[in-house]
Amino acid sequence: MWDWDYALSILPRLLGALKVTLYATFWGFLLASVFGLLLAVLGRSRVKAIRMAVFGFVEFIRSTPLLVQLFFLFYSIPLLFGFSMTAFMTGVIGLGLHYSTYMSEVYRSGIDGVEKGQWEAARALNFSKARTWTSVVLPQALPPILPIMGNYLIVMFKETPLLAAITVVELLTTAKNINSMDWRPFEPYTIIGLLFLVISLLVSLLVGIMEKHLGKRHTR
């Protein structure tokens, strides 16, 4: 059933597609991290309208499936706004926005873990708002949540096959294409399964090491 020669022959194509998957994961995660932080910070704004807007956005994104969001971005944005993006860019933005709402929650937990006295000391020393975030709050809020962020990286990586639905030629699409050409489903799907497995395990190994390292850091 399993043909090694055939498997090796399709491997280069699959590895090429893996690159697309990894790029999408990387850029999506970067966007989710940056935008999630923005949501977390704005979610603590003194202005109620801003807080409400953030809350509304987060709830809306979380209450609709990522797949629907991807379709919406891909097919409706060009109709509504008259410009279109590449499928890859659409996918990155969809992944990034979707996961930013989860990341903002992760950031929030980290920020809530910073003692009230730290904010007060910053104010007593006359730090500006921005300086309080960058000098005092985030350096304490981020390290404890890095492992959780790492886990979201894995989750997001495993969600990238959804991009197949909007014509991004990533791993799944490539496996499908190979199958429809050669009528051999076994090798391509097995290989991409293994690729997902190996990379996920690798990242979670790194997260574990990071977690151990963080545990040893100086504490209060």
Next chain:
Amino acid sequence: MSLTMEEQAKQVSVGSVNKVPMVKYTNVMKSFGDLEVLHGIDLEMQAGEKIALIGPSGSGKTTIGRMLMTLEEPTSGTIEVEGEHLWHVEKKGRLVRASEAHLHQMRTKIGMVFQHFNLFPHMKVLGNVTEAPRKVLGLSKEEANDRAIEMLRKVGLADKLDVYPAKLSGGQKQRVAIARALVMRPKVMVFDEVTSALDPELVGEVLAVIKEIAEEGEMAMMLITHEMDFAREVADRVIFGAEGHIVEQGPPEQIFENPQSERLQSFLKRIR
């Protein structure tokens, strides 16, 4: 050196500016939700004056200090620092809530040391003391280091520059916190029960440092404390508050030897 009349007049007026109180609370009330914790506080501090704020816990001492540090906003009434409103600005003859920029500018004159130190755990001792001079005052790294080391020497911790706060004793932490506040050169500083969280054997070293700073004289100090001997020794004036009122105030000898009000008498009896 001879002065013209005009210059003399200027000097006199500068002299009278100095008579403007360093801090002045006028009918300050504070509520948390439905709970009114300060019922109209009037309080003045002169430049360089050391006052001790004593009273039972829950009487509102911390709140008085925190309002000066702009950590808590008065519900009504005004606080002035060197004749300028802290929480307000005048617009068309009316007082309106000041902007963050105004508060920022006013805070340059005010400092605070907290009961629980609130050191930055992710920065070494030197970093704790240099961060604000560098990032708020805009000093160069060298200038900030020089200033910080001078202050850390003053509190006896010049040998701990490279240590994280977690490695320090409570007394050492509090002395770093004092250096961190001093390095900003405030004109008035709030010390809120700075020895209450310390093991008894560490209280002395912190009080000694504060005493030394007090003896230097220039900075006005609001010492919120339960250490009566300390209050007596350091304060120019002692203020006794209870249940959100200032009940009695006067020079330490009078407050401790000859208390007038029954509340103060029973308070002093209880803590002795």
